Amino acid sequence: xxxxxxxxxxxxxxxxxxxxxxxxxxxxxxxxxxxxxxxxxxxxxxxxxxxxxxxxxxxxxxxxxxxxxxxxxxxxxxxxxxxxxxxxxxxxxxxxxxxxxxxxxxxxxxxxxxxxxxxxxxxxxxxxxxxxxxxxxxxxxxxxxxxxxxxxxxxxxxxxxxxxxxxxxxxxxxxxxxxxxxxxxxxxxxxxxxxxxxxxxxxxxxxxxxxxxxxxxxxxxxxxxxxxxxxxxxxxxxxxxxxxxxxxxxxxxxxxxxxxxxxxxxxxxxxxxxxxxxxxxxxxxxxxxxxxxxxxxxxxxxxxxxxxxxxxxxxxxx
Amino acid sequence: xxxxxxxxxxxxxxxxxxxxxxxxxxxxxxxxxxxxxxxxxxxxxxxxxxxxxxxxxxxxxxxxxxxxxxxxxxxxxxxxxxxxxxxxxxxxxxxxxxxxxxxxxxxxxxxxxxxxxxxxxxxxxxxxxxxxxxxxxxxxxxxxxxxxxxxxxxxxxxxxxxxxxxxxxxxxxxxxxxxxxxxxxxxxxxxxxxxxxxxxxxxxxxxxxxxxxxxxxxxxxxxxxxxxxxxxxxxxxxxxxxxxxxxxxxxxxxxxxxxxxxxxxxxxxxxxxxxxxxxxxxxxxxxxxxxxxxxxxxxxxxxxxxxxxxxxxxxxxx
Numbered sequence: 082x083x084x085x086x087x088x089x090x091x092x093x094x095x096x097x098x099x100x101x102x103x104x105x106x107x108x109x110x111x112x113x114x115x116x117x118x119x120x121x122x123x124x125x126x127x128x129x130x131x132x133x134x135x136x137x138x139x140x141x142x143x144x145x146x147x148x149x150x151x152x153x154x155x156x157x158x159x160x161x162x163x164x165x166x167x168x169x170x171x172x173x174x175x176x177x178x179x180x181x182x183x184x185x186x187x188x189x190x191x192x193x194x195x196x197x198x199x200x201x202x203x204x205x206x207x208x209x210x211x212x213x214x215x216x217x218x219x220x221x222x223x224x225x226x227x228x229x230x231x232x233x234x235x236x237x238x239x240x241x242x243x244x245x246x247x248x249x250x251x252x253x254x255x256x257x258x259x260x261x262x263x264x265x266x267x268x269x270x271x272x273x274x275x276x277x278x279x280x281x282x283x284x285x286x287x288x289x290x291x292x293x294x295x296x297x298x299x300x301x302x303x304x305x306x307x308x309x310x311x312x313x314x315x316x317x318x319x320x321x322x323x324x325x326x327x328x329x330x331x332x333x334x335x336x337x338x339x340x341x342x343x344x345x346x347x348x349x350x351x352x353x354x355x356x357x358x359x360x361x362x363x364x365x366x367x368x369x370x371x372x373x374x375x376x377x378x379x380x381x382x383x384x385x386x387x388x389x390x391x392x393x394x395x396x397x398x399x
Numbered sequence: 400x401x402x403x404x405x406x407x408x409x410x411x412x413x414x415x416x417x418x419x420x421x422x423x424x425x426x427x428x429x430x431x432x433x434x435x436x437x438x439x440x441x442x443x444x445x446x447x448x449x450x451x452x453x454x455x456x457x458x459x460x461x462x463x464x465x466x467x468x469x470x471x472x473x474x475x476x477x478x479x480x481x482x483x484x485x486x487x488x489x490x491x492x493x494x495x496x497x498x499x500x501x502x503x504x505x506x507x508x509x510x511x512x513x514x515x516x517x518x519x520x521x522x523x524x525x526x527x528x529x530x531x532x533x534x535x536x537x538x539x540x541x542x543x544x545x546x547x548x549x550x551x552x553x554x555x556x557x558x559x560x561x562x563x564x565x566x567x568x569x570x571x572x573x574x575x576x577x578x579x580x581x582x583x584x585x586x587x588x589x590x591x592x593x594x595x596x597x598x599x600x601x602x603x604x605x606x607x608x609x610x611x612x613x614x615x616x617x618x619x620x621x622x623x624x625x626x627x628x629x630x631x632x633x634x635x636x637x638x639x640x641x642x643x644x645x646x647x648x649x650x651x652x653x654x655x656x657x658x659x660x661x662x663x664x665x666x667x668x669x670x671x672x673x674x675x676x677x678x679x680x681x682x683x684x685x686x687x688x689x690x691x692x693x694x695x696x697x698x699x700x701x702x703x704x705x706x707x708x709x710x711x712x713x714x715x716x717x
Contacts, residue, residue: 134512135452167485170506174531176513184502188488194452195494213492 090114090391093277096121098299100289101128101140102157102323103315103377104282105147107390108218110383111280112148114391117217121272122148123299125284126203126222127230127259127292128241132180133171135190136197139242140289141207141222142189149214151185157323160185179247204266221268223293228263230292232256241288250325254332257287265296273302278394281312283375285326286345287333294349303349309394312346313375313386314339314355322376339363343370352397354390369397408432408709411595414439416617418607419446419458420475420641421633421695422600423465425708426536428701429598430466432709435535439590440466441617443602444521444540445548445577445610446559450498451489453508454515457560458607459525459540460507467532469503475641478503497565522584539586541614546581548610550574559606568643572650575605583614591620596712599630601693603644604663605651612667621667627712629670631693631704632657636676640694657681661688670715672708687715 095115097108099122108122122144129138139158146152146160153161163183172178182190189210196206202225211220232244234252244252265273273279281290294300303310316339321327327337335341339355340362346353353368356375363370371393377383413433415426417440426440440462447456457476464470464478471479481501490496500508507528514524520543529538550562552570562570583591591597599608612618621628634657639645645655653659657673658680664671671686674693681688689711695701 131516132513133509134454134516135509164484166482166502167505167509170503171509174506174510175527176506176510184484185488187485187505188492188494191451191453191485191489192492192494195450198449198452209493 086388086392086395087114089395091116091119093395094119094121094272094275095278095280095391096123096272096276097280097282098123098284098290098293099140099144099282100125100284101143104140104284104289105144105152106377106383107280107282107313107387108144109147109380110377110385110387111391112218113380113384114387117219121219121221121276123221123223123269123272123293125289125292126224127228127288128245129227130229130240130242132242133177133182135194137180137182137190138193138203138222141220142186144220145189145207145210145214145216148211148216148218148220151214159183180242202266204268219268219272221266221272223265223269223296223299224263225266226263228260228292228296230260230288231258232288233258245288245325250328254287254325254329257291257329259292259295263296265299269296269299270302273299273306276306277308277398278391279303279306279310280390280394281310281346281350283313283315283322285315285321285324285329286342287326287329300349309352309397310350311352311354311390311394311397312343312350313390314342314353314359316342316359317356317376318358340366343368352393354386354393369393404706404710404713405432407713409434409437412437412439412590412593413596413598413709414441414590414594415598415600416441416443416602416608416611417458417462417600418443418602419461422458422602422607423462423470424695424701425598425600425631425705426462427465427698428695428703428705429709430536431698431702432705435537439537439539439594441539441541441587441590441611443607443610444542445546445606446563447545448547448558448560450560451495451500453512455498455500455508456511456521456540459538460504462538463507463525463528463532463534466529466534466536466538469532477501498560520584522586537586537590539584539590541583541587541611541617542581543584544581546578546610546614548578548606549576550606551576563606563643568646572605572643572647575609577610577613581614583617587614587617588620591617591624594624595626595716596709597621597624597628598708598712599628599664599668601631601633601640603633603639603642603647604660605644605647618667627669627715628667629672629708629712629715630660630664630668631708632660632671632673632677634660634677635674635694658684661686670711672704672711687711
C-alpha cells in the first residue's frame with residue numbers, strides 16, 4: 082500500500098452500510114485500512130426480533146462478532162467455538178429451537194436484553210458490547226426504534242426471521258414491507274453528516290441495505306453527500322455469494338445480475354464495484370464502475386477489496 | 400405402610416403450599432404417597448423476577464426440578480449435571496451474573512419467557528413444563544399476576560432476589576412488603592375448594608408461605624376449610640435448615656424457634672409438626688402437635704415425613 086494513500090485515507094471519514102455476512106466481511110477489511118476513529122459501520126436492524134423473551138439482532142451480532150474476531154468462519158453467523166447445550170434443552174422442553182442460539186451467543190442476547198430493559202438505547206447497548214469485544218470502530222444500529230422488516234409471500238405476511246431462517250427463505254417474495262416512520266439515530270446522522278465516503282456493502286439490497294436507507298433521513302443524507310458513494314455488488318455470476326438476493330431479484334422481476342443491483346441503487350451511488358466474472362456487464366452505467374475480485378475468501382482478500390474500494394472512491398471524489 | 404392408610408389417602412385431596420428447597424423436598428415426599436391426581440402443590444411466585452430479559456421463577460423451578468428428578472441435590476437449587484458457559488460469558492460481557500443461571504436451567508427460562516410472550520398464563524406455562532419434565536402432580540403458581548415481594552431493610556426497599564441472592568440476605572429485615580390486590584388463580588381456588596388436607600411446607604413463613612396466603616382468597620379459603628391444615632416447622636434447634644428464616648425471626652422481634660413459627664401461623668393451622676431436637680417446646684400450643692425427625696436428608700426421609708404428616712392430619716381430621 083502506498084503511504085500517501087494511507088495518509089490520504091487517514092484524513093477521511095468512511096461510513097459503511099452493512100447487513101450480515103457480506104457487510105461484516107467488508108467492514109472488517111475497511112477496519113484494517115481506515116483508522117478506527119474514522120470508520121463507522123451502520124447496521125441493518127430490520128431483521129431484529131423478539132425470540133424466547135430476548136431481543137436478538139442477527140446482523141448487528143454478525144458484524145460485532147466479525148469485528149471482534151470471534152465469528153464462526155464456517156457458518157457465517159454465530160461465534161467460533163460455540164456449543165449448543167441450552168438450545169438443545171430448549172428444544173426438548175418444547176421451546177422454539179429453529180433459530181440456533183449457541184451458548185456463547187446467548188450471552189450477547191441476555192446482556193442486550195438486560196440493558197434494554199434498564200432503559201438503554203440499542204445504540205448504547207451496542208457500544209457496551211463493542212467495548213467488551215474490544216472493537217474500536219464505531220458500530221451503530223440504523224435506528225433505536227424497532228423497525229421490523231416483513232416479507233409478503235404469495236400466501237402470507239411473514240416476520241423476516243420466520244421467512245429467512247425458519248422457512249429457509251423458500252416462500253417466493255412478492256414484496257418486502259418496511260415499516261413507516263423509522264428514524265435514524267442522532268449518532269447515525271452525525272456520522273453521515275461528516276462522511277467523505279459512503280460504502281454500500283455487498284449485502285442484500287432489499288432486506289439489508291434498503292431498511293437502512295429507509296430509516297429517515299439516511300437515504301436523503303446520502304443523496305446530498307458531496308463526495309463518493311460506492312456500492313459493492315452482492316451478486317457474482319448471477320448468484321448471491323450467500324443468502325436469497327439472487328432468488329429475490331428473480332421473484333421481484335429483475336434479472337439476477339450485478340447490473341440489476343447497480344440500476345436498483347440508481348442515482349444514489351457514484352461508483353459500483355462488481356466481480357471480474359461479470360466483466361463488461363456494467364459498461365453502460367451512468368456511474369463509475371470498477372471490476373475486481375469481490376469474493377472475500379479470507380482476511381487478505383477483505384483488505385485488498387477494501388483498499389481497492391477506497392482508492393476507487395478517492396478517484397471518483399477527486 | 401399399612402394398606403388401609405394408603406387406601407384412605409387415595410380418597411383424599413391434598414394441597415401443599417411450598418416455597419423453594421424445603422417445600423420441594425416435602426412435595427416430593429408427598430408425591431410418593433399421594434396419587435398424583437390427588438396432589439396439588441401451590442408455589443410461591445413472590446420471588447419471581449425479570450432478569451436478563453427473562454422471567455425467572457426460582458421457587459417454581461426448584462419444585463419443578465425436584466419433582467422432575469433433575470434437581471441438583473448439592474446446591475438445593477438449579478439442575479443436576481449443570482454447566483455455566485453462558486453465564487460466564489454474560490459476566491465477561493458486563494451483564495448481571497450474580498444470579499447463577501446454568502446452561503440447562505436457562506432453557507426453562509427461555510421457554511417460559513417465550514410462552515408468556517405468546518400470551519399464555521404462568522399456570523399454562525407451568526403445565527407445559529410439567530409435561531416435558533414428566534410430572535403428574537398438579538403444580539400451580541399461586542397467581543398468574545406478578546406479585547413481587549419486597550424487603551424493607553433499615554436503609555432501603557429491595558426487590559426480593561436482590562436482597563436474597565445478590566446481597567446474600569445480609570441486610571437486616573425491618574418488614575416484608577407484599578403487593579396489594581394479588582389474586583389466586585381459578586385453578587388454585589378449585590384445588591383448595593376440594594382439599595381435605597392442606598400442608599404448609601417447611602418453607603420460610605415470611606417470604607415463602609405468607610406471599611401464597613396473601614393471594615386472595617387463599618388465606619380465607621384455608622381458614623374456612625373443614626378438615627386438617629398442618630404446618631411443618633422450618634426451624635430446627637433455633638436454626639433454619641437453609642436460608643434466612645431464623646435470622647429474619649430475630650430481626651422481626653420473635654425468638655428463632657418452632658414455637659414462634661406455630662404462634663405466627665396461629666389459628667390458621669390445626670396441626671404442627673416440629674423436630675425432635677426441640678421436643679417439648681410446643682407443648683402448650685392450642686393446636687395438635689407432632690414431634691418428628693423433620694430434616695429431610697434423603698428420599699427415604701422425605702417419604703417418611705410425608706407419611707407421618709398425612710397420618711397426623713388424618714388423626715386430626717377424624
